[in-house]
Amino acid sequence: MARHIMSLLPRWSSRVFSVDLDGASLYFAIQKQQQQQQQHRSHEAPPRVFSAVQNHDRCYSLLVCSSDRIKSAKFYCELKDKLLRDLPPECHLSPMSSFLPNVRNSLVKGYFLKSNSDSSPPIERLLSDLTQRDPVLVCSYFQSEDGQQWTQHLWSHTGSQMMEIEDKYYVVTSEAPGYHPATLNIINSDVFYSLEEARDVLKKCGDIIPEAESVLELLPSQAEARNKADFPVIVIEGLDATGKTTLTESLRDTLGATLLRSPPQCLSPWRSCFDREPPLIRRAFYAVGNYITAEQISQEGMKAPVIVDRFWHSTAAYAIATAVSGPVGNLPAEGSEVYRWPSDLLQPSLVVVLTLDPEERKRRLRDRGLGKTDEEQELDHNQLFRLRVEEAYRRISGPVRITVDASPSADQVLQQVLLLIRGKCHL
Numbered sequence: 001m002a003r004h005i006m007s008l009l010p011r012w013s014s015r016v017f018s019v020d021l022d023g024a025s026l027y028f029a030i031q032k033q034q035q036q037q038q039q040h041r042s043h044e045a046p047p048r049v050f051s052a053v054q055n056h057d058r059c060y061s062l063l064v065c066s067s068d069r070i071k072s073a074k075f076y077c078e079l080k081d082k083l084l085r086d087l088p089p090e091c092h093l094s095p096m097s098s099f100l101p102n103v104r105n106s107l108v109k110g111y112f113l114k115s116n117s118d119s120s121p122p123i124e125r126l127l128s129d130l131t132q133r134d135p136v137l138v139c140s141y142f143q144s145e146d147g148q149q150w151t152q153h154l155w156s157h158t159g160s161q162m163m164e165i166e167d168k169y170y171v172v173t174s175e176a177p178g179y180h181p182a183t184l185n186i187i188n189s190d191v192f193y194s195l196e197e198a199r200d201v202l203k204k205c206g207d208i209i210p211e212a213e214s215v216l217e218l219l220p221s222q223a224e225a226r227n228k229a230d231f232p233v234i235v236i237e238g239l240d241a242t243g244k245t246t247l248t249e250s251l252r253d254t255l256g257a258t259l260l261r262s263p264p265q266c267l268s269p270w271r272s273c274f275d276r277e278p279p280l281i282r283r284a285f286y287a288v289g290n291y292i293t294a295e296q297i298s299q300e301g302m303k304a305p306v307i308v309d310r311f312w313h314s315t316a317a318y319a320i321a322t323a324v325s326g327p328v329g330n331l332p333a334e335g336s337e338v339y340r341w342p343s344d345l346l347q348p349s350l351v352v353v354l355t356l357d358p359e360e361r362k363r364r365l366r367d368r369g370l371g372k373t374d375e376e377q378e379l380d381h382n383q384l385f386r387l388r389v390e391e392a393y394r395r396i397s398g399p400v401r402i403t404v405d406a407s408p409s410a411d412q413v414l415q416q417v418l419l420l421i422r423g424k425c426h427l
């Protein structure tokens, strides 16, 4: 299995490894060193991820890699559950990844384990089992006598015997890359830029998620897609509890408009099922939802103005903000192609993004008292995630977007948005 996986990870010695520890990404690289360099290296401190490791502690990395990306995505999530369940409690688990700097789609995800030597026999039994059955590449890390140098050893199997590949690599410090590694795989894994790409993911997971078939049946055929509306189309966006439902319903009543949402009502029976799936599948579900809503917009937009509660901005911004961890600075830079509008998706006439002071948003959430999705809880607990979503909203290109402060009364917000709509859309 390991040799097969290695063929999926070309240029092994050019790879950089990133471990997420205490909210920061720590990087290291590997080298096949010459004697001379080795002596020089021995004066350097080990990479930060190893610096707190005690003598006799053991470190391992597991990278999930399969030529089948649906299988990889599913297994990555299952592996975390398995490791949390089966590893000794003193073993510390952190998300990690490996990538080729600036090479798109080179990111593979996995986990980094730290443990003391007493726990290593059960850990190694578990890892050995995994390498025999699953698409996972395991490495162990050894510390030199003086504690200054670490080496990486790849695991492999011969028959039923586990052995380490003879190649060993020296672990060296690596600079943070120019782009956060998660940004390398966003396109068509977290965010889909055409119906075809999103549909392809749902088609491929039809055998493991039967609900995908039902979703695919609702998709408009390319031939039917009209992709334009005669009347103005206004999308209302914003984090949860910023007042989208309140505002969209008032706009519908005031303008005599049709109110639609994304994901559309017809996908409600399957939403919770896809919310439990890994990002690749979950985001493909929301992406196709936008195309179904777009078809409804085209139909309804022949008769009256259309108001839409969430659309592409939500799909892209939440996906990007989840894929990338840490501060806003880790997001792809403004102007990146990651923020582009899909060329085959209907563009609304205007997008209004509601913003709200975090404390007021929390107060409204409390007063409303409904259950929260995992992502809504994340918005509450994780300030950085909220800031990343808001910034990604701002960076998305395409239709005209206006940000509106939603803290005044519901009627004042309505009046302000009506003024904007009348100014921009001649209603």
Ligand SMILES: Nc1ncnc2c1ncn2[C@@H]1O[C@H](COP(=O)(O)OP(=O)(O)OP(=O)(O)O)[C@@H](O)[C@H]1O
Residues within 6 Å of the ligand: 238, 239, 240, 241, 242, 243, 244, 245, 246, 247, 364, 365, 367, 368, 406, 407, 408, 409, 410, 411, 413
């Ligand atoms: N301008 C406002 N001032 C005070 N309270 C408001 C205002 N707008 C909405 N609310 C209240 O805040 C709560 C959240 O509003 P609403 O449900 O419209 O938000 P939302 O953005 O649609 O949320 P979600 O995305 O989670 O569905 C509701 O209890 C609503 O009555």
Ligand SMILES: Nc1ccn([C@H]2C[C@H](O)[C@@H](COP(=O)(O)O)O2)c(=O)n1
Residues within 6 Å of the ligand: 240, 262, 263, 286, 289, 290, 310, 311, 312, 314, 315, 316, 318, 373, 375, 376
């Ligand atoms: N067009 C959409 C609408 C929603 N989402 C995702 C993003 C969040 O995870 C969640 C928020 O929706 P809400 O709880 O407010 O109904 O749904 C999306 O990706 N695309």
